[in-house]
Amino acid sequence: MENEYEKNARVFKAFCNEYRLQILERLRTGEKCACDLQEHIDITQSNLSHHMKVLCQSGVVESWQVGKWTHYRISEKGRADAMALIDRLTQVDAGASDCSKGHCS
Numbered sequence: 001m002e003n004e005y006e007k008n009a010r011v012f013k014a015f016c017n018e019y020r021l022q023i024l025e026r027l028r029t030g031e032k033c034a035c036d037l038q039e040h041i042d043i044t045q046s047n048l049s050h051h052m053k054v055l056c057q058s059g060v061v062e063s064w065q066v067g068k069w070t071h072y073r074i075s076e077k078g079r080a081d082a083m084a085l086i087d088r089l090t091q092v093d094a095g096a097s098d099c100s101k102g103h104c105s
Helices: 004-014 018-027 034-040 045-058 076-090
Strands: 061-066 069-074
Touching: 004 045, 004 076, 018 034, 018 045, 018 061, 018 069, 034 045, 034 069, 045 061, 045 069, 069 076
Parallel strands: none
Antiparallel strands: 061 069
16 A cells, blocks of 8 residues: 555656656646657657656646547646645744754754
């Protein structure tokens, strides 16, 4: 069973590759089919498929079939969840420091 850290790591994995960042940049203007993404990003079909799988597993991108092509778009829910995750993990809680409670020597 997947824990919360594994789920959250998938979100960060989605953002830590130059091709996935290029794909997200293209998807900012709206939904795209795989053929369009491949045409504008110098990448093989199998490589694109791998990166799209990572993006979809993160929840940041959603996909659906139209004929033989898969279409993709940025998921509003996935985007909001990723933003909330970053906010939660980087928000400083000054009152919770173990060092301020004398636990550090």
